[in-house]
Amino acid sequence: MQVLSKNTLKLGGFAGLREHRIVTDSRLFGQHKSPVTSEGLGNFVYLADAQFNPRGETGMHSHLEIDVISVMIEGRVSHAGSLENGQELEAGDVQVQRAGGEGFSHNEINPDLKKNRMIQLWALPQIKGEPAGYKYYSPKTTGVTRIYGGNKQQSDTFDNSIFIDIVKLNVGENFQLPNESLVYITGGTAEFIELNDSQIVQDGDLIRSTNFETKAITPLSLIAVHQ
Numbered sequence: 001m002q003v004l005s006k007n008t009l010k011l012g013g014f015a016g017l018r019e020h021r022i023v024t025d026s027r028l029f030g031q032h033k034s035p036v037t038s039e040g041l042g043n044f045v046y047l048a049d050a051q052f053n054p055r056g057e058t059g060m061h062s063h064l065e066i067d068v069i070s071v072m073i074e075g076r077v078s079h080a081g082s083l084e085n086g087q088e089l090e091a092g093d094v095q096v097q098r099a100g101g102e103g104f105s106h107n108e109i110n111p112d113l114k115k116n117r118m119i120q121l122w123a124l125p126q127i128k129g130e131p132a133g134y135k136y137y138s139p140k141t142t143g144v145t146r147i148y149g150g151n152k153q154q155s156d157t158f159d160n161s162i163f164i165d166i167v168k169l170n171v172g173e174n175f176q177l178p179n180e181s182l183v184y185i186t187g188g189t190a191e192f193i194e195l196n197d198s199q200i201v202q203d204g205d206l207i208r209s210t211n212f213e214t215k216a217i218t219p220l221s222l223i224a225v226h227q
Helices: 026-032
Strands: 002-005 012-014 017-024 044-052 061-063 067-074 076-081 088-090 094-098 104-109 117-123 133-137 143-150 160-169 174-177 181-187 189-194 197-202 205-209 212-216 220-226
Touching: 017 026, 026 044, 044 181, 067 076, 067 088, 067 143, 067 160, 067 181, 094 104, 094 143, 117 160, 117 220, 133 143, 160 174, 174 220, 181 212, 189 205, 189 220, 197 205, 212 220
Parallel strands: none
Antiparallel strands: 002 205, 012 017, 017 044, 044 117, 061 104, 067 094, 067 117, 076 088, 076 104, 094 133, 143 160, 160 220, 174 212, 181 205, 181 220, 189 197, 189 212
16 A cells, blocks of 8 residues: 655646646656656546635646546636536536547636635546547535446446546445555545555545555545546
């Protein structure tokens, strides 16, 4: 089990936001990858923990052949762009934008006079040349909500061999994954156990594991990426 804390990483950013880049996969970033950031997992290649400045925005920009997942942790975002222009996201909401072969353009805007917090994840598509698409989720307040991954025979989520789940646990509740995973804590404190290794983790920690069980010490929120 490996734990990487965002507090050990350099704070960067662009336009109207500041962010810690925690996962920067070599396949995507090449020689520009920071050696202290984590590699991805399967098709999952990027994770950043961002705070928008008051009224800050990313500016309109484009993506091609990438799936962009945005998870709101605090505050709000007003979404503008070629997919679902005008969608509002509040704390807890998730949007997933598939660029495919068509591509999409977007600008994410903090409409408020205080900072917000958003986690952004990227995944390479399972198959290139797909049409662009958009999905919105309001995850359950407790339990597990799948927001990404699966086969083409279902339409609840965009297909991929990598799965991404939003997990919310009450104090004392457990969650486990028996296969390789990357888990990012977005709120609370928990004990993570893998074989004989036990560690206390908290908001802002990324955990790489091959078979873990976690128990919530406080109300816990996390993003689980797994195969």
